[in-house]
Amino acid sequence: MTGTFSLASQLRAAKADAPEQRSDNTPLEDIGFVFQVAGSSSQILIDLKSIDALGHHPDPCIAMTGQVGSQVKMRLGHMWIIANIRSMVLDRRDSTRVVADIDFLGEGNEEFGTGVIVNFRRGVTRYPTPGTPIFPVSSADMDQIYAATGRSHVQIGTVYPTTHTRAALYVDALLGKHFALLGSTGTGKSTSAALILHKICEQSPKGHIVMIDPHGEYSAAFTQNGALYDASNLALPYWLMNFEEHCEVFVTSTGDDHARDSEILAKCLLAARAKNRAAEGMARLTVDSPVPYLLSDLTTIISNEMGKLDKGTNSLPYMRLKGRIDEIKTDPRYSFMFSGMLVADTMQDFIAKLFRMPADGKPISIVDTSAMPSEITSVVVSVLSRLIFDYAIWARNEPKRPILLVCEEAHRYIPNSTIGVGQSVRKILERIAKEGRKYGVSLGLITQRPSDLAEGVLSQCGTIISLRLNNDRDQAFVRAAMPEGARGFLDSIPALRNRECIICGEGVSIPIRVSLDDLEERKRPASADPSFSDLWKQCGGEEDILSRTIHRWRNQGR
Incomplete structure (x- = not known):
């Protein structure tokens, strides 16, 4: 790890010709460097003294640098890569440094002479190499990162921890x-x-x-x-229900009885829909077709079907259906849907x-x-x-x-x-x-x-x-x-x-x-x-x- 830190020092010296600027135009020092790069989980080393020094910075984004949930940036040529700090742990070999897991968010170009990010886009095309210096992200950067870029949008709040960057x-x-x-x-x-x-x-x-x-x-x-x-x-007209919805309302039985009741309801419902004049010109009428019908027609058809039964045939399913429909018709709580006034098309x-x-x-x-x-x-x-x-x-x-x-x-x-x-x-x-x-x-x-x-x-x-x-x-x-x-x-x-x-x-x-x-x-x-x-x-x-x-x-x- 000592050798890696030496490499980082050399890289920082080589890139000192274009230091990051802060709001008062004085250069911001790097706060650490990239330690490990992987597709799913990368790590950086952060100097605790650098974080403490930035804690009272007037820019709230810079002041929050190095905390979980904050963003950092690193330069690759004329591009900036943005990463989010996910977790942190004290470096066991050096108590003045922190090892942080990061997730890469995106990249943008560097605005000439300012160090500010412009033209930000999601995803990264190049990964940084170990030893690349890490810099704080400023509020000016955040304005660019979260800019709506001309797309249709609505603004709903303020990006944390800034005071003015709109989300x-x-x-x-x-x-x-x-x-x-x-x-x-x-x-x-x-x-x-x-x-x-x-x-x-x-x-x-x-x-x-x-x-x-x-x-x-x-x-x-x-x-x-x-x-x-x-x-x-x-x-809401009841006849807009499809067959499955009719079953949920009218069929109260369970098990084998439910299947029997549903079969009877399907036959009678189709016949009730067919009585409407709107169904006459339809090539294919089904129990799901949104064609108006009268609840009284449905109960009459159920009664007629029950009357056709042999004496030995169980009439209980027909009585259950008719009783449930009559119950709903007379219950005032259901009037918003099963009123007699809702029959018209x-x-x-x-x-x-x-x-x-x-x-x-x-x-x-x-x-x-x-x-x-x-x-x-x-x-x-x-x-x-x-x-x-x-x-x-x-x-x-x-x-x-x-x-x-x-x-x-x-x-x-x-x-x-x-x-x-x-x-x-x-x-x-x-x-x-x-x-x-x-x-x-x-x-x-x-x-x-x-x-x-x-x-x-x-x-x-x-x-x-x-x-x-x-x-x-x-x-x-x-x-x-x-x-x-x-x-x-x-x-x-x-x-x-x-x-x-x-x-x-x-x-x-x-x-x-x-x-x-x-x-x-x-x-x-x-x-x-x-x-x-x-x-x-x-x-x-x-x-x-x-x-x-x-x-x-x-x-x-x-």
Whole structure:
């Protein structure tokens, strides 16, 4: 190791004719040198005295040099190579030095006479040799490294640890290859999602975004630039369900009985759809065809089929189906979907309002499912997701109208379990993740439990935005899905502050740690945690609160 240090001294002397400059135009000394170079993991030696000397530098980037998560640069001819420090350990042979593992991020040209990086690009074409001096990265370098380079982008925050370098998300890459927003409860996940969506809406007021909101948080954030739908005004026609979704709603039996009931439902459903005049001109009518039918027709056909049975044939499957359909028809909680007023062929109007075609300055639809019965929520999300995907397939020869589907609490709808209820929504969202970008459908997944997502879905997301994750299993899951060059950034995920995130993938030039912008109060979701200490100091009016609450409870209304 002593011989290596001597070689580094000679190399530094040979390159002293073009020293790195700092903000006050005085040369910055190198802080160490490249010790070992490998394709997957390289190492540098850093002089602790050099790091201590830079600790009070006015440039926050230079002051942070030598810490885990910071960047360093090294010169190769007229090029600079940028690397991220992943881990550090004290050199056992010399306690004044540190051995650091680094990941190479990219390279750029040197601006003549300043030492600042320009024309930065991801990836490296040449590796440095052992002994190459290491220099701090300045804020001026960071401005160039994270510059948006003319691509369509939105700015969402400030690059850590700078005070002014703006963090940009490349919109086309972000949406073209799906994205995931991850973070434990209380880390600012909902506000971060609202921030990103607001920025996209501001840039594209004629866009088409559908957001599934299971907690009713986001309606408050998009009152000005979004169309808001819930159980009171969604008016989702039941006949838009395909056969699998019909089975999830109407077939309650299990085992062999489930197969028998499903077979009867398929026969009767096809006959009910065939009674509609719209089906007369169709060359091929199936149980999945989105043709309106009357629920009363369906129950009548079931009764007629039951009447044809021999006395010895079991009529219980027919009675189960008819009873379940009658139960749903009379349950007011299901009226947003199974109302007798939803029989008309409103498919075009429904898709136009849901997909924002035209947007009319409100490019995002917020679908609040919080007041819908929990046993049918997954079917509602399945129908909406499938409509988006089916529309994209059947409109592929038309002028392109890309659609972004955002799913909050995504682990509910794409669980890692392949058994149980809700498999229809799991299948369609997995298909969108795999095939959606070919047809102009983008998927945005928001979850606090990435380890509960179906295997492989997270790896389909080209961009991963991770706030703090407290669970070790979740951290390991995200680490496995992110590119290898981001490992140094991933190690800081447990230590992130609220509203701070790591972004890796196609949507950014290189992995980046971001302090997210604040949102105006009127643009924030209603996701703030209650203050028990403050609210428990208030009293009075409890009788009226209980009366109003019980009234809504009994009437299943807001």
